[in-house]
Every structure is written in structure tokens, then in C-alpha cells.
Amino acid sequence: MASRKTSILEAAARVIARRGVRGLRVEELASEAGVSTALIYYHFKDRTGVLRQTLEFISDRAERYTTDRDAGAPPATPREELEQTLLLELQDTAVVRENSTAWGELRASAVFDETLREDLARATRVWVQEVAELLGGVRPMSPAVALAGAAERLTALLEGLSTRWLSGSLPLAHARTLMTEAIDAEVARLGA
Amino acid sequence: MASRKTSILEAAARVIARRGVRGLRVEELASEAGVSTALIYYHFKDRTGVLRQTLEFISDRAERYTTDRDAGAPPATPREELEQTLLLELQDTAVVRENSTAWGELRASAVFDETLREDLARATRVWVQEVAELLGGVRPMSPAVALAGAAERLTALLEGLSTRWLSGSLPLAHARTLMTEAIDAEVARLGA
Numbered sequence: 139m140a141s142r143k144t145s146i147l148e149a150a151a152r153v154i155a156r157r158g159v160r161g162l163r164v165e166e167l168a169s170e171a172g173v174s175t176a177l178i179y180y181h182f183k184d185r186t187g188v189l190r191q192t193l194e195f196i197s198d199r200a201e202r203y204t205t206d207r208d209a210g211a212p213p214a215t216p217r218e219e220l221e222q223t224l225l226l227e228l229q230d231t232a233v234v235r236e237n238s239t240a241w242g243e244l245r246a247s248a249v250f251d252e253t254l255r256e257d258l259a260r261a262t263r264v265w266v267q268e269v270a271e272l273l274g275g276v277r278p279m280s281p282a283v284a285l286a287g288a289a290e291r292l293t294a295l296l297e298g299l300s301t302r303w304l305s306g307s308l309p310l311a312h313a314r315t316l317m318t319e320a321i322d323a324e325v326a327r328l329g330a
Numbered sequence: 331m332a333s334r335k336t337s338i339l340e341a342a343a344r345v346i347a348r349r350g351v352r353g354l355r356v357e358e359l360a361s362e363a364g365v366s367t368a369l370i371y372y373h374f375k376d377r378t379g380v381l382r383q384t385l386e387f388i389s390d391r392a393e394r395y396t397t398d399r400d401a402g403a404p405p406a407t408p409r410e411e412l413e414q415t416l417l418l419e420l421q422d423t424a425v426v427r428e429n430s431t432a433w434g435e436l437r438a439s440a441v442f443d444e445t446l447r448e449d450l451a452r453a454t455r456v457w458v459q460e461v462a463e464l465l466g467g468v469r470p471m472s473p474a475v476a477l478a479g480a481a482e483r484l485t486a487l488l489e490g491l492s493t494r495w496l497s498g499s500l501p502l503a504h505a506r507t508l509m510t511e512a513i514d515a516e517v518a519r520l521g522a
Contacts, residue, residue, distance in 0.1 A: 301493075308454075
């Protein structure tokens, strides 16, 4: 069973995905999570503390659902692992939709509010580093700087495609095709 | 001199870039533009009308500043034209920062509010088509579907990089390098 703190973070991700970061008030979060506002202040100090930890929570959750493998499945090749990690962010499931919406909202709100910028930059670096390592598995002879650049592009493209999908400008199946072709182009660019 | 309607649209772009779409109220827009709320309702019918026409206004403005050439400059090659069009969206000038912030906000708000989705999808298609034509100048033998895919990726990447830049996760100079390398990768993928 999830701890009380985890339940609050799950509720915060739901509220942000439904109404945006700017729609998140501590009173509503308490009501959504079925706890008192005092408990929220106890665990998170203030609204900024809630937002910071929600950012970490949704990053961790994305890492979980993009790295889960079926127990009985044959081991994935590095290329399959890379594709799976990126394409699992483009799925029409409740958790991916909620996670991507909340991530996009935290990103968009950081344009106006400097509070979250440092945490967001750190979470972005961690994500880029993970994708760079997967690219390194596909192209082991590539220099680190080339892998990092390709990872920055693939993750920034994923953010762009995801926001287009969620805002109704791009069908999901086509977003997945575009992402797969981008992986092709970057892997080709890294050479053998 | 700009018409009264244009002044209102300029003021709307400023307000959205400063406080977000959700911070735009007709009363504040009237005060920012130095006009009456009645004049705003006369020109735009309602707040949705303001948002729709602001979206068109910032798309047109982006097209202007990305296609302006110095009168005395030698004609650009197709590749230079393509790079210039995309890289001019990654400049630290007041108008580009304001335009990109407002565009990102309209995109982000469409995730929650369906009203703008159709206009946004149309503006996205127009932009993709322009970039596809520039790519066709660089690679005239490429099939239209390949050009369109590359244009969708380059413009979605630009949105992703631009939001990372504006939210403090990516230095501008590095965003420009990443964009230039993406153009290389896509042009290489299109072949000769």
C-alpha cells in the first residue's frame, strides 16, 4: 500500500494533469488526497515543496513505466531498449497521459515562475543522461559529447511531440512514427 | 502606424508572454492596450476571439521575423534559408522571447482547453508546410511525405528546445547548436 505521502503526490499529479499547475491549491489537494491541509504542510512545508516533490515523483514514475520489461520476455537489444524507453512516453494510457500532461505543465509554468527551474533542469539532465547511456549501448564507439547531443535532441523532440499530441495537433500513431524515424536519423548520424 | 486592432493584438501577446494565457482578462488587456473593454468586444466578440486572433497574429509575426532578409545581402542558398528560418526562432531578442513564450502558452493551454485546438492545429500545419517547402529546396528529389515528416520533426524539436530555453533548462547557444545538428541529420536522412 502506498504511504500517505505517496498518496498526496499521486493526488497532486492528478490535480496538475486535470487543471494545470496554476490550478493547484493546497486546499483542493487535501480534498483530492482525502487528508488534512496540516498533513500536507507537515510533509511538504508549502505549495512549492509540493510542486518540487511532484516533479520528482512524475520523473521517477516515467522512469518506471519506460523501463518495465515483461519477466518472461527475451532480453532486449540496446536498440530495442532505446526505442522502448522513448516510445513508451507516447502511449494512450491514463498514467502516461497524466504524467506527460503534468510534466508539460511543470515545464510551461517554469517559463513564468523561477521557483521550479533548478529542479526541472536537474530532472532534465538526469533524463538526458539515461537516454545518452542507451544510445551508447547502440553506438559504443561514439564520443560522449555526440551521445549527449543526440540524447538532448531526442528528449526535446519527445517533449515537443508529446505536447502536440496532448494539445490535439498530432495523432498519437503519427507521433510514434516521427519518433522512430528520429531515432533512425540520430543513430545514423552517430555512425557505426 | 498600427491600427487599433493591431495594437490590441500586440498588447495581448505582451500580456500572455508576461502572465500566461490564464492570466489574460479582457479588463487587463484593455488597460494594457489603452482602450475600452467595449472596443475589444467590438473587434473580437469575446475572450476566445482575442485568443484565436492572437494566435494568428503571433504566427504571422514569427513568419515575418524568420523570413526577413537584408536588402543588400546576396541571395541565400536553400540550405541557408532553411537554417535561418529555424534558428531565428532561437534568438534572445524581446520580440522572439515574447512570441515564443506566447506560442508555448497557447500550446500548453490547449492541453486543458479545447477551444483553441483547431486554430492551433491549423497554424501548426501551415508552419510545417513552410518548413517542408524549404527542405524541398535543399532536397528537390525527396518525396513529399519524407519532407513533411522531416518538417514535423524539426518544428516539434524547435518547440521542445524553445520551451527548455525559456524555462531555464538549456542555454540558448547550445539550443542553436542542437538545432543546427538536427538539420544536418534530417537533410542527410533525406539523401541527395
